[in-house]
Amino acid sequence: MNCRQVVELMTDYLEGTLSAADRARFEEHIAGCDGCRAYLAQMRVTRRLVGRLADEPIPEPVERELLEAFRNWRLP
Amino acid sequence: MQPLPFRSRSYPSPAEAEHIHDSELEALKAGDEAAFQSLIHRHHGPMLRLAMSHVGDRGVAEDVVQEAWLTCLRSLDRFEGRSSLKTWIFGIVINVARARRRKEARILPFASFWRRDDSDSRRPTVDQSRFGSDGMWRAGPHSWDNVPESKVLGGETLQKVKAAIESLPPKQREVILLRDVAGFEAVEVSALLGISAANQRVRLHRARAAVRKMLEEYLG
Numbered sequence: 001m002n003c004r005q006v007v008e009l010m011t012d013y014l015e016g017t018l019s020a021a022d023r024a025r026f027e028e029h030i031a032g033c034d035g036c037r038a039y040l041a042q043m044r045v046t047r048r049l050v051g052r053l054a055d056e057p058i059p060e061p062v063e064r065e066l067l068e069a070f071r072n073w074r075l076p
Numbered sequence: 077m078q079p080l081p082f083r084s085r086s087y088p089s090p091a092e093a094e095h096i097h098d099s100e101l102e103a104l105k106a107g108d109e110a111a112f113q114s115l116i117h118r119h120h121g122p123m124l125r126l127a128m129s130h131v132g133d134r135g136v137a138e139d140v141v142q143e144a145w146l147t148c149l150r151s152l153d154r155f156e157g158r159s160s161l162k163t164w165i166f167g168i169v170i171n172v173a174r175a176r177r178r179k180e181a182r183i184l185p186f187a188s189f190w191r192r193d194d195s196d197s198r199r200p201t202v203d204q205s206r207f208g209s210d211g212m213w214r215a216g217p218h219s220w221d222n223v224p225e226s227k228v229l230g231g232e233t234l235q236k237v238k239a240a241i242e243s244l245p246p247k248q249r250e251v252i253l254l255r256d257v258a259g260f261e262a263v264e265v266s267a268l269l270g271i272s273a274a275n276q277r278v279r280l281h282r283a284r285a286a287v288r289k290m291l292e293e294y295l296g
Contacts, residue, residue: 002211011281035216050256056121
């Protein structure tokens with residue numbers, strides 16, 4: 001496996017979908033390759049940073065309206 | 077499916093999640109306002125991002141989220157728990173957002189939706205000039221370990237991430253938002269979008285690679 005192939009397998013690796021043989025070859029390559037190790041670490045950081053987009057507080061007026069809707073939900 | 081070996085965020089395991097959702101669903105059906113409040117707090121950010129990825133405009137996206145919640149309330153009695161509550165809610169968001177996009181598209185031409193979408197292609201995600209003829213790095217990426225954490229976690233980095241996601245083709249954007257922002261598992265995303273496990277993975281790979289590339293330009 002060379003670097004060009006390894007970078008395209010990063011997601012399969014992170015998802016745990018590589019075959020045992022490919023996984024072993026992938027890990028063997030990574031162990032000896034600074035560039036690919038850095039790339040893998042960057043993919044993990046990327047995933048973590050994308051996750052931060054979840055931190056978006058609900059605007060207070062929207063929350064109030066939804067809670068109101070929830071309260072009235074059972075009323076005829 | 078093998079378990080995912082590396083998770084950057086901790087989500088409950090599927091079995092655990094099911095259990096949480098069951099009791100949450102019971103609480104909602106019983107009219108427990110605190111349960112509903114916790115739900116809307118937890119899902120607002122991911123729902124808004126997902127809605128924005130369909131309708132573009134933030135104000136319209138906020139409407140979509142609100143309409144989706146109201147639809148959830150109207151249909152909750154009919155929800156039988158065949159999927160998790162969270163999957164059901166996000167399915168509704170996607171439907172409401174798609175309907176709204178069709179409506180908006182009649183008024184405004186929406187340039188980004190006409191762009192060519194190579195989401196399912198297996199073309200390389202890394203600039204081929206970075207590799208030598210032996211396929212090894214000519215100019216490998218640098219570790220971000222030495223970039224100050226204040227920069228990595230700073231507001232400007234977050235803006236870059238947002239911009240990168242906005243510039244993705246819609247099919248990739250949807251997958252990365254559901255996986256990395258909403259925190260769904262791969263199988264859940266395949267089911268929600270009606271795509272194969274392989275396509276889900278290819279779109280996720282292309283999306284993350286594109287965001288990484290944009291971050292590399294900024295972080296070095």
